[in-house]
Amino acid sequence: MYNSKITGLGYYVPENVVTNDDLAKIMDTNDAWIQERTGIKERRHVIKGDDTTTSMGVKAAKIAIERAGIDKEDIDFIVFATLSPDYYFPGPGVLVQRDLGIKTVGALDVRNQCSGFIYALSVADQYIKSGMYKNVLVIGSELHSHGLDMSTRGRSVSVIFGDGAGAAILSREEDNAKGILSTHLHSEGQHAEELSLIAPGMGKRWVTDIIADNDADDESYYPYMNGQFVFKNAVVRFSEVIIEGLKSNDLQASDIDLLVPHQANLRISQFIQKKFKLGDDQVFNNIMKYGNTTAASIPIALTEAWETGKVKDGDLVVLAAFGSGFTWGSAIIRW
Numbered sequence: 001m002y003n004s005k006i007t008g009l010g011y012y013v014p015e016n017v018v019t020n021d022d023l024a025k026i027m028d029t030n031d032a033w034i035q036e037r038t039g040i041k042e043r044r045h046v047i048k049g050d051d052t053t054t055s056m057g058v059k060a061a062k063i064a065i066e067r068a069g070i071d072k073e074d075i076d077f078i079v080f081a082t083l084s085p086d087y088y089f090p091g092p093g094v095l096v097q098r099d100l101g102i103k104t105v106g107a108l109d110v111r112n113q114c115s116g117f118i119y120a121l122s123v124a125d126q127y128i129k130s131g132m133y134k135n136v137l138v139i140g141s142e143l144h145s146h147g148l149d150m151s152t153r154g155r156s157v158s159v160i161f162g163d164g165a166g167a168a169i170l171s172r173e174e175d176n177a178k179g180i181l182s183t184h185l186h187s188e189g190q191h192a193e194e195l196s197l198i199a200p201g202m203g204k205r206w207v208t209d210i211i212a213d214n215d216a217d218d219e220s221y222y223p224y225m226n227g228q229f230v231f232k233n234a235v236v237r238f239s240e241v242i243i244e245g246l247k248s249n250d251l252q253a254s255d256i257d258l259l260v261p262h263q264a265n266l267r268i269s270q271f272i273q274k275k276f277k278l279g280d281d282q283v284f285n286n287i288m289k290y291g292n293t294t295a296a297s298i299p300i301a302l303t304e305a306w307e308t309g310k311v312k313d314g315d316l317v318v319l320a321a322f323g324s325g326f327t328w329g330s331a332i333i334r335w
Helices: 020-024 031-038 053-068 092-100 113-129 152-158 189-194 207-213 227-248 266-275 294-307
Strands: 003-012 017-019 042-044 077-081 106-110 135-142 164-173 179-187 258-261 316-323 327-334
Touching (some): 003 113, 003 294, 017 020, 092 106, 113 135, 135 294, 227 327, 258 266, 258 294, 294 316
Antiparallel strands (some): 003 179, 316 327
């Protein structure tokens, strides 16, 4: 029985910085309102034609591959997490395989939104632990900005999200005391519509319906979020799944060297930090700079934490996420 270990990390964000003041020029909002509710000061938006969800994922992946000290041909499998694929189908996993010029390995697309990277990491971890694969490329990438309602009507959602990508190489580790110790996944579909994008889809709002109606007031093709309801559920599920992960490894909150939560809202992270009595040096947040990048948020944050020396050999690193679905999960890692 092998463990899987993160051997390489990389991230990419567009150069185009969009501040709260920039948003205030196109919608009825202001910097103080946004920071008070979310903690966000700025985010990155792709300039149309410069990047796609796939191209950002490829850029992050190239950095992770180089840092892992492997060749792209050493990759046995690709897992790509996103809610914003380039195409309705096929998914971006095969596009990454093509654009990196990798042999005909399997490519899996994960659609678990804010929990996407945790789910993708769990899949890759199990493939390695089973002995099936040796090196798996895991990517979380999102291009939100082209699909947001950038008017006052959509401000409660649109001020939150940003674009970017993060990637990790998971490799076989023979020391079972190191690497990913466990992952824990959950869902609660009864609240699916509380954080959702209903159209276009093959259910209630088909693409052909939207084209035929040509209704500018139809909000079904913009993201919807019941903010207070999501917040209340998030703080509960974050806590539960972190405790679950710690207990399954006979660990305590005091054993955590670094918690990297999904960057959904700084207020959620601060609530969790206080609940687990963690110091500022034990929780890594970068939502202030990038906003919520959904499936990309954890790998971007984990990479930045590693680059700045906040992740060291032997550290206990905890990843946790909650989002649309509702889905949530955690990963307990001995670095």
